[in-house]
Amino acid sequence: MTNPAEPxxxxxxxxxxxxxxxxxxxxxxxxxxxxFGPALERLARAWEADADARLDxxxxxxxxxWRSLEAFDGRCxxxxxxxxxxxxxxxxxxxxxxxxxxxxxxxxEELAEVADPADGLTVQSDQIKILYAMIHQLKPLDxxxxxxxxxxxxxxSTAEITxxxxxxxxxxxxxxxxxxxxxxxxxxxxxxxxxxxQTHSDSNGGPQ
Amino acid sequence: MTHPSSExxxxxxxxxxxxxxxxxxxxxxxxxxxxxxxxxxFWRNLREYAAAAIVVLFFGYRFAYTADPFIRxxxxxxxxxxxxxxxxxxxxxxxxxxxxxxxxxxxxxxxRTQLIRQRDMLANIWSWYLGPLLPGMVVLMAAxxxxxxxxxxxxxxxxxxxxxxxxxxxxxxxxxxxxxARSLQRQIDELDxxxx
Numbered sequence: 384m385t386n387p388a389e390p391x392x393x394x395x396x397x398x399x400x401x402x403x404x405x406x407x408x409x410x411x412x413x414x415x416x417x418x419f420g421p422a423l424e425r426l427a428r429a430w431e432a433d434a435d436a437r438l439d440x441x442x443x444x445x446x447x448x449w450r451s452l453e454a455f456d457g458r459c460x461x462x463x464x465x466x467x468x469x470x471x472x473x474x475x476x477x478x479x480x481x482x483x484x485x486x487x488x489x490x491x492e493e494l495a496e497v498a499d500p501a502d503g504l505t506v507q508s509d510q511i512k513i514l515y516a517m518i519h520q521l522k523p524l525d526x527x528x529x530x531x532x533x534x535x536x537x538x539x540s541t542a543e544i545t546x547x548x549x550x551x552x553x554x555x556x557x558x559x560x561x562x563x564x565x566x567x568x569x570x571x572x573x574x575x576x577x578x579x580x581q582t583h584s585d586s587n588g589g590p591q
Numbered sequence: 592m593t594h595p596s597s598e599x600x601x602x603x604x605x606x607x608x609x610x611x612x613x614x615x616x617x618x619x620x621x622x623x624x625x626x627x628x629x630x631x632x633f634w635r636n637l638r639e640y641a642a643a644a645i646v647v648l649f650f651g652y653r654f655a656y657t658a659d660p661f662i663r664x665x666x667x668x669x670x671x672x673x674x675x676x677x678x679x680x681x682x683x684x685x686x687x688x689x690x691x692x693x694x695x696x697x698x699x700x701x702x703r704t705q706l707i708r709q710r711d712m713l714a715n716i717w718s719w720y721l722g723p724l725l726p727g728m729v730v731l732m733a734a735x736x737x738x739x740x741x742x743x744x745x746x747x748x749x750x751x752x753x754x755x756x757x758x759x760x761x762x763x764x765x766x767x768x769x770x771x772a773r774s775l776q777r778q779i780d781e782l783d784x785x786x787x
Contacts, residue, residue: 416616425611438614445616446616446628459694474698474702514606527698545697546699546700546785548785
Protein backbone atom coordinates (compact mmCIF):
# COMPACT_ATOMS: atom_id res chain seq x y z
CA MET A 384 0.00 0.00 0.00
CA THR A 385 1.23 3.53 -0.78
CA ASN A 386 1.84 5.85 2.11
CA PRO A 387 0.25 9.22 1.23
CA ALA A 388 2.84 11.00 3.34
CA GLU A 389 5.65 9.55 1.26
CA PRO A 390 6.94 12.08 -1.29
CA UNK A 391 6.23 11.25 -4.91
CA UNK A 392 9.31 9.79 -6.52
CA UNK A 393 10.33 11.50 -9.74
CA UNK A 394 10.13 9.27 -12.78
CA UNK A 395 13.72 8.84 -14.00
CA UNK A 396 12.69 9.44 -17.64
CA UNK A 397 10.98 12.73 -16.75
CA UNK A 398 14.03 13.77 -14.75
CA UNK A 399 16.26 13.12 -17.74
CA UNK A 400 13.91 15.21 -19.92
CA UNK A 401 14.01 18.11 -17.46
CA UNK A 402 17.82 17.94 -17.34
CA UNK A 403 18.02 17.80 -21.13
CA UNK A 404 15.71 20.79 -21.57
CA UNK A 405 17.72 22.69 -18.95
CA UNK A 406 20.90 21.91 -20.86
CA UNK A 407 19.32 23.14 -24.12
CA UNK A 408 18.23 26.37 -22.39
CA UNK A 409 21.73 26.89 -20.96
CA UNK A 410 23.36 26.32 -24.31
CA UNK A 411 20.90 28.74 -25.99
CA UNK A 412 21.65 31.36 -23.37
CA UNK A 413 25.39 31.01 -23.95
CA UNK A 414 24.80 31.13 -27.70
CA UNK A 415 22.72 34.32 -27.33
CA UNK A 416 25.52 36.01 -25.40
CA UNK A 417 28.17 34.77 -27.85
CA UNK A 418 26.24 36.07 -30.85
CA PHE A 419 24.56 39.17 -29.47
CA GLY A 420 26.48 40.11 -26.31
CA PRO A 421 28.11 43.24 -27.81
CA ALA A 422 24.83 44.23 -29.55
CA LEU A 423 23.00 43.93 -26.22
CA GLU A 424 25.60 46.19 -24.58
CA ARG A 425 25.14 48.80 -27.31
CA LEU A 426 21.39 48.44 -26.93
CA ALA A 427 21.65 49.03 -23.17
CA ARG A 428 23.79 52.14 -23.79
CA ALA A 429 21.25 53.39 -26.29
CA TRP A 430 18.38 52.92 -23.86
CA GLU A 431 20.03 54.13 -20.67
CA ALA A 432 22.48 57.05 -20.46
CA ASP A 433 23.24 56.65 -16.77
CA ALA A 434 26.20 54.27 -16.27
CA ASP A 435 24.94 52.50 -13.12
CA ALA A 436 21.39 52.16 -14.40
CA ARG A 437 22.81 50.88 -17.68
CA LEU A 438 24.53 47.95 -15.97
CA ASP A 439 21.27 47.20 -14.13
CA UNK A 440 19.42 47.28 -17.44
CA UNK A 441 21.93 44.96 -19.10
CA UNK A 442 21.61 42.50 -16.23
CA UNK A 443 17.82 42.82 -16.42
CA UNK A 444 18.03 41.94 -20.13
CA UNK A 445 20.21 38.90 -19.41
CA UNK A 446 17.76 37.69 -16.77
CA UNK A 447 14.73 38.29 -19.02
CA UNK A 448 16.51 36.44 -21.80
CA TRP A 449 17.26 33.49 -19.55
CA ARG A 450 13.65 33.31 -18.37
CA SER A 451 12.26 33.70 -21.88
CA LEU A 452 14.37 30.93 -23.37
CA GLU A 453 12.24 28.35 -21.62
CA ALA A 454 9.40 29.41 -23.94
CA PHE A 455 11.49 29.68 -27.13
CA ASP A 456 9.99 27.27 -29.66
CA GLY A 457 11.41 28.45 -32.95
CA ARG A 458 8.26 30.30 -34.06
CA CYS A 459 10.52 33.19 -34.97
CA UNK A 460 14.27 33.34 -35.61
CA UNK A 461 16.57 33.24 -32.62
CA UNK A 462 17.82 36.74 -33.46
CA UNK A 463 14.29 38.15 -33.56
CA UNK A 464 13.54 36.50 -30.21
CA UNK A 465 16.66 37.92 -28.54
CA UNK A 466 16.06 41.42 -29.88
CA UNK A 467 12.38 41.37 -28.92
CA UNK A 468 13.20 40.34 -25.35
CA UNK A 469 15.97 42.95 -25.14
CA UNK A 470 13.89 45.79 -26.61
CA UNK A 471 10.80 44.96 -24.56
CA UNK A 472 12.87 44.79 -21.38
CA UNK A 473 14.61 48.06 -22.22
CA UNK A 474 11.36 49.82 -23.15
CA UNK A 475 9.78 48.78 -19.82
CA UNK A 476 12.91 49.93 -17.97
CA UNK A 477 13.04 53.39 -19.54
CA UNK A 478 9.28 53.89 -19.26
CA UNK A 479 9.63 53.35 -15.50
CA UNK A 480 12.64 55.69 -15.43
CA UNK A 481 10.83 58.31 -17.51
CA UNK A 482 8.02 58.44 -14.98
CA UNK A 483 10.61 58.90 -12.22
CA UNK A 484 12.72 61.48 -14.05
CA UNK A 485 9.75 63.21 -15.72
CA UNK A 486 11.40 63.15 -19.12
CA UNK A 487 9.73 63.70 -22.47
CA UNK A 488 10.62 61.90 -25.69
CA UNK A 489 10.16 62.99 -29.26
CA UNK A 490 9.48 61.19 -32.52
CA UNK A 491 11.84 61.08 -35.49
CA GLU A 492 9.82 63.78 -37.22
CA GLU A 493 10.32 66.19 -34.27
CA LEU A 494 13.97 65.43 -33.65
CA ALA A 495 15.55 68.52 -35.13
CA GLU A 496 18.35 69.34 -32.76
CA VAL A 497 20.64 67.06 -30.88
CA ALA A 498 21.07 67.47 -27.15
CA ASP A 499 24.51 68.14 -25.77
CA PRO A 500 26.08 64.68 -25.76
CA ALA A 501 27.75 65.25 -22.39
CA ASP A 502 26.25 62.13 -20.85
CA GLY A 503 29.42 60.61 -19.49
CA LEU A 504 29.83 58.04 -22.25
CA THR A 505 33.37 56.86 -22.66
CA VAL A 506 33.05 56.30 -26.36
CA GLN A 507 35.62 58.42 -28.15
CA SER A 508 34.13 58.98 -31.55
CA ASP A 509 32.19 62.22 -31.96
CA GLN A 510 30.01 60.46 -34.51
CA ILE A 511 29.02 57.87 -31.92
CA LYS A 512 28.39 60.56 -29.30
CA ILE A 513 26.04 62.36 -31.66
CA LEU A 514 24.25 59.09 -32.38
CA TYR A 515 23.72 58.41 -28.68
CA ALA A 516 22.54 61.97 -28.09
CA MET A 517 19.96 61.55 -30.85
CA ILE A 518 18.85 58.09 -29.74
CA HIS A 519 18.40 59.10 -26.09
CA GLN A 520 15.75 61.63 -27.13
CA LEU A 521 13.66 59.27 -29.22
CA LYS A 522 10.38 57.59 -28.41
CA PRO A 523 10.69 53.82 -27.80
CA LEU A 524 9.47 52.65 -31.19
CA ASP A 525 11.59 55.13 -33.17
CA UNK A 526 14.53 54.27 -30.98
CA UNK A 527 14.09 50.59 -31.79
CA UNK A 528 14.02 51.26 -35.53
CA UNK A 529 17.13 53.43 -35.33
CA UNK A 530 19.01 50.78 -33.34
CA UNK A 531 17.94 48.03 -35.73
CA UNK A 532 19.14 50.21 -38.62
CA UNK A 533 22.51 50.85 -36.98
CA UNK A 534 22.90 47.16 -36.12
CA UNK A 535 22.43 46.41 -39.83
CA UNK A 536 19.13 44.56 -39.55
CA UNK A 537 17.05 44.51 -42.71
CA UNK A 538 13.58 46.07 -42.98
CA UNK A 539 11.76 42.73 -42.71
CA SER A 540 13.57 41.83 -39.46
CA THR A 541 12.95 45.31 -38.07
CA ALA A 542 9.25 44.98 -38.88
CA GLU A 543 9.16 41.53 -37.24
CA ILE A 544 10.85 42.78 -34.06
CA THR A 545 8.90 45.99 -33.71
CA UNK A 546 5.53 45.00 -35.18
CA UNK A 547 5.61 48.06 -37.47
CA UNK A 548 4.31 47.64 -41.00
CA UNK A 549 6.98 47.38 -43.71
CA UNK A 550 5.78 50.73 -45.09
CA UNK A 551 6.24 52.45 -41.73
CA UNK A 552 9.69 50.91 -41.27
CA UNK A 553 10.70 52.23 -44.70
CA UNK A 554 9.38 55.72 -43.86
CA UNK A 555 11.16 55.78 -40.52
CA UNK A 556 14.43 54.59 -42.03
CA UNK A 557 14.17 57.30 -44.62
CA UNK A 558 13.77 59.88 -41.83
CA UNK A 559 16.68 58.36 -39.93
CA UNK A 560 18.95 58.63 -42.97
CA UNK A 561 17.83 62.21 -43.48
CA UNK A 562 18.50 63.10 -39.83
CA UNK A 563 21.85 61.36 -39.77
CA UNK A 564 22.93 63.13 -42.93
CA UNK A 565 21.92 66.47 -41.37
CA UNK A 566 23.74 65.78 -38.13
CA UNK A 567 26.90 64.26 -39.56
CA UNK A 568 27.26 66.59 -42.47
CA UNK A 569 25.27 69.76 -41.72
CA UNK A 570 26.60 71.71 -44.73
CA UNK A 571 25.16 69.31 -47.28
CA UNK A 572 21.48 69.46 -48.18
CA UNK A 573 20.11 66.01 -47.46
CA UNK A 574 17.29 66.38 -50.00
CA UNK A 575 19.82 66.46 -52.80
CA UNK A 576 21.18 63.10 -51.78
CA UNK A 577 18.25 60.91 -50.86
CA UNK A 578 14.94 62.50 -51.63
CA UNK A 579 12.73 59.39 -51.82
CA UNK A 580 11.72 56.94 -49.08
CA GLN A 581 13.53 53.71 -49.84
CA THR A 582 13.01 50.16 -48.72
CA HIS A 583 15.89 49.35 -46.45
CA SER A 584 17.17 46.04 -47.70
CA ASP A 585 20.80 45.82 -46.68
CA SER A 586 21.78 43.33 -44.06
CA ASN A 587 25.41 43.91 -43.34
CA GLY A 588 25.75 42.57 -39.89
CA GLY A 589 24.30 40.62 -37.05
CA PRO A 590 23.95 36.86 -37.12
CA GLN A 591 20.63 35.36 -38.19
CA MET B 592 32.17 63.72 -52.59
CA THR B 593 31.46 60.70 -50.42
CA HIS B 594 28.64 58.48 -51.64
CA PRO B 595 25.67 58.40 -49.19
CA SER B 596 25.55 54.61 -48.99
CA SER B 597 29.24 54.54 -48.19
CA GLU B 598 28.66 57.15 -45.45
CA UNK B 599 25.81 55.04 -44.12
CA UNK B 600 27.96 51.94 -44.08
CA UNK B 601 30.75 53.83 -42.33
CA UNK B 602 28.32 54.97 -39.68
CA UNK B 603 26.93 51.49 -39.16
CA UNK B 604 30.45 50.12 -39.01
CA UNK B 605 31.46 52.77 -36.48
CA UNK B 606 28.38 51.91 -34.41
CA UNK B 607 28.96 48.17 -34.51
CA UNK B 608 32.68 48.36 -33.85
CA UNK B 609 32.51 50.67 -30.83
CA UNK B 610 34.29 49.16 -27.84
CA UNK B 611 32.14 47.17 -25.42
CA UNK B 612 32.95 46.06 -21.90
CA UNK B 613 32.15 42.40 -22.48
CA UNK B 614 29.60 42.21 -19.67
CA UNK B 615 28.53 38.59 -19.52
CA UNK B 616 26.54 37.00 -16.73
CA UNK B 617 27.07 33.34 -15.97
CA UNK B 618 23.98 31.20 -15.38
CA UNK B 619 24.80 31.08 -11.66
CA UNK B 620 24.94 34.90 -11.62
CA UNK B 621 21.61 35.08 -13.47
CA UNK B 622 20.02 32.87 -10.80
CA UNK B 623 21.59 34.90 -7.97
CA UNK B 624 20.60 38.25 -9.49
CA UNK B 625 17.07 37.04 -10.25
CA UNK B 626 16.55 36.10 -6.61
CA UNK B 627 17.94 39.50 -5.51
CA UNK B 628 15.42 41.18 -7.83
CA UNK B 629 12.63 39.04 -6.37
CA UNK B 630 13.65 40.03 -2.89
CA UNK B 631 13.74 43.74 -3.86
CA UNK B 632 10.23 43.42 -5.33
CA PHE B 633 9.01 41.69 -2.15
CA TRP B 634 10.27 44.54 0.07
CA ARG B 635 8.95 47.20 -2.31
CA ASN B 636 5.52 45.58 -2.25
CA LEU B 637 5.71 45.37 1.52
CA ARG B 638 6.41 49.13 1.77
CA GLU B 639 3.44 49.84 -0.52
CA TYR B 640 1.16 47.76 1.67
CA ALA B 641 2.55 49.17 4.93
CA ALA B 642 0.45 52.35 4.65
CA ALA B 643 -2.69 50.24 4.20
CA ALA B 644 -1.69 48.08 7.17
CA ILE B 645 -1.35 51.19 9.36
CA VAL B 646 -4.87 52.34 8.36
CA VAL B 647 -6.35 48.90 9.07
CA LEU B 648 -4.57 48.59 12.42
CA PHE B 649 -5.55 52.13 13.51
CA PHE B 650 -9.25 51.83 12.65
CA GLY B 651 -9.37 48.19 13.78
CA TYR B 652 -8.01 49.23 17.20
CA ARG B 653 -10.37 52.24 17.47
CA PHE B 654 -13.28 50.05 16.37
CA ALA B 655 -12.78 47.83 19.40
CA TYR B 656 -12.87 50.78 21.82
CA THR B 657 -15.71 52.83 20.25
CA ALA B 658 -19.27 52.45 21.49
CA ASP B 659 -21.16 54.53 18.91
CA PRO B 660 -22.53 52.05 16.32
CA PHE B 661 -22.64 54.72 13.59
CA ILE B 662 -18.92 55.54 14.05
CA ARG B 663 -18.11 51.83 14.26
CA UNK B 664 -19.91 51.30 10.94
CA UNK B 665 -17.78 54.05 9.34
CA UNK B 666 -14.56 52.50 10.69
CA UNK B 667 -15.60 49.03 9.54
CA UNK B 668 -16.31 50.39 6.04
CA UNK B 669 -12.89 52.08 5.93
CA UNK B 670 -11.14 48.86 6.97
CA UNK B 671 -13.15 46.84 4.41
CA UNK B 672 -12.50 49.43 1.69
CA UNK B 673 -8.75 49.48 2.43
CA UNK B 674 -8.56 45.66 2.34
CA UNK B 675 -10.42 45.64 -0.98
CA UNK B 676 -8.06 48.32 -2.32
CA UNK B 677 -4.95 46.32 -1.32
CA UNK B 678 -6.39 43.23 -2.97
CA UNK B 679 -7.07 45.24 -6.14
CA UNK B 680 -3.53 46.67 -6.09
CA UNK B 681 -2.19 43.14 -5.76
CA UNK B 682 -4.34 41.85 -8.65
CA UNK B 683 -3.85 44.86 -10.92
CA UNK B 684 -0.34 45.73 -9.75
CA UNK B 685 2.19 46.56 -12.44
CA UNK B 686 3.94 43.50 -13.75
CA UNK B 687 7.51 44.32 -12.82
CA UNK B 688 8.92 41.17 -14.29
CA UNK B 689 8.89 40.64 -18.01
CA UNK B 690 6.63 37.73 -19.01
CA UNK B 691 8.37 34.58 -20.25
CA UNK B 692 6.67 35.08 -23.62
CA UNK B 693 8.30 38.51 -24.15
CA UNK B 694 10.07 37.06 -27.19
CA UNK B 695 6.74 36.17 -28.80
CA UNK B 696 5.39 39.74 -28.70
CA UNK B 697 6.54 42.41 -31.08
CA UNK B 698 7.41 45.72 -29.44
CA UNK B 699 4.09 47.23 -30.51
CA UNK B 700 2.06 44.33 -29.07
CA UNK B 701 4.06 44.40 -25.87
CA UNK B 702 3.77 48.17 -25.37
CA ARG B 703 0.09 48.08 -26.35
CA THR B 704 -0.68 45.45 -23.72
CA GLN B 705 1.11 47.49 -21.06
CA LEU B 706 -0.60 50.74 -22.07
CA ILE B 707 -4.06 49.13 -22.13
CA ARG B 708 -3.53 47.73 -18.63
CA GLN B 709 -2.45 51.17 -17.34
CA ARG B 710 -5.28 52.95 -19.19
CA ASP B 711 -7.91 50.62 -17.72
CA MET B 712 -6.52 51.11 -14.24
CA LEU B 713 -6.71 54.89 -14.56
CA ALA B 714 -10.05 55.05 -16.36
CA ASN B 715 -11.73 52.76 -13.81
CA ILE B 716 -10.23 54.33 -10.71
CA TRP B 717 -13.70 54.76 -9.15
CA SER B 718 -14.40 51.05 -9.19
CA TRP B 719 -11.22 49.88 -7.46
CA TYR B 720 -9.61 52.86 -5.69
CA LEU B 721 -11.88 55.79 -4.90
CA GLY B 722 -15.20 53.95 -4.69
CA PRO B 723 -14.17 51.50 -1.96
CA LEU B 724 -12.72 54.30 0.22
CA LEU B 725 -15.51 56.86 -0.16
CA PRO B 726 -18.40 55.17 1.74
CA GLY B 727 -16.29 54.63 4.89
CA MET B 728 -15.01 58.21 4.88
CA VAL B 729 -18.48 59.72 4.33
CA VAL B 730 -20.15 57.51 6.95
CA LEU B 731 -17.37 58.21 9.48
CA MET B 732 -17.61 61.98 8.90
CA ALA B 733 -21.41 61.87 9.18
CA ALA B 734 -21.16 59.75 12.34
CA UNK B 735 -18.69 62.14 13.98
CA UNK B 736 -20.97 65.05 13.02
CA UNK B 737 -23.96 63.24 14.47
CA UNK B 738 -22.08 62.52 17.70
CA UNK B 739 -21.04 66.15 18.12
CA UNK B 740 -24.46 67.75 17.47
CA UNK B 741 -25.38 69.85 20.50
CA UNK B 742 -21.79 69.95 21.75
CA UNK B 743 -20.17 71.77 18.79
CA UNK B 744 -21.91 74.78 17.24
CA UNK B 745 -22.92 74.24 13.58
CA UNK B 746 -21.76 70.61 13.78
CA UNK B 747 -23.85 69.57 10.77
CA UNK B 748 -22.60 72.48 8.70
CA UNK B 749 -18.95 71.51 9.36
CA UNK B 750 -19.78 67.87 8.62
CA UNK B 751 -21.39 68.84 5.31
CA UNK B 752 -18.32 70.94 4.41
CA UNK B 753 -15.91 68.08 5.26
CA UNK B 754 -17.93 65.61 3.20
CA UNK B 755 -18.16 68.11 0.36
CA UNK B 756 -14.36 68.59 0.38
CA UNK B 757 -13.83 64.82 0.26
CA UNK B 758 -16.21 64.43 -2.66
CA UNK B 759 -14.58 67.34 -4.54
CA UNK B 760 -11.05 65.97 -3.93
CA UNK B 761 -12.11 62.49 -5.06
CA UNK B 762 -13.79 63.99 -8.13
CA UNK B 763 -10.61 65.95 -8.98
CA UNK B 764 -8.48 62.80 -8.61
CA UNK B 765 -10.89 60.99 -10.92
CA UNK B 766 -10.67 63.76 -13.53
CA UNK B 767 -6.85 63.80 -13.44
CA UNK B 768 -6.76 60.04 -13.90
CA UNK B 769 -9.26 60.17 -16.75
CA UNK B 770 -7.08 62.78 -18.44
CA UNK B 771 -4.04 60.50 -18.02
CA ALA B 772 -6.10 57.59 -19.41
CA ARG B 773 -6.99 59.68 -22.49
CA SER B 774 -3.31 60.47 -23.00
CA LEU B 775 -2.51 56.73 -22.84
CA GLN B 776 -5.33 56.06 -25.32
CA ARG B 777 -3.67 58.48 -27.74
CA GLN B 778 -0.43 56.51 -27.40
CA ILE B 779 -2.36 53.27 -28.06
CA ASP B 780 -3.92 54.82 -31.18
CA GLU B 781 -0.44 55.90 -32.36
CA LEU B 782 0.79 52.32 -31.96
CA ASP B 783 -2.24 51.00 -33.84
CA UNK B 784 -1.56 53.44 -36.69
CA UNK B 785 2.09 52.43 -36.78
CA UNK B 786 1.27 48.75 -37.13
CA UNK B 787 -1.09 49.35 -40.10
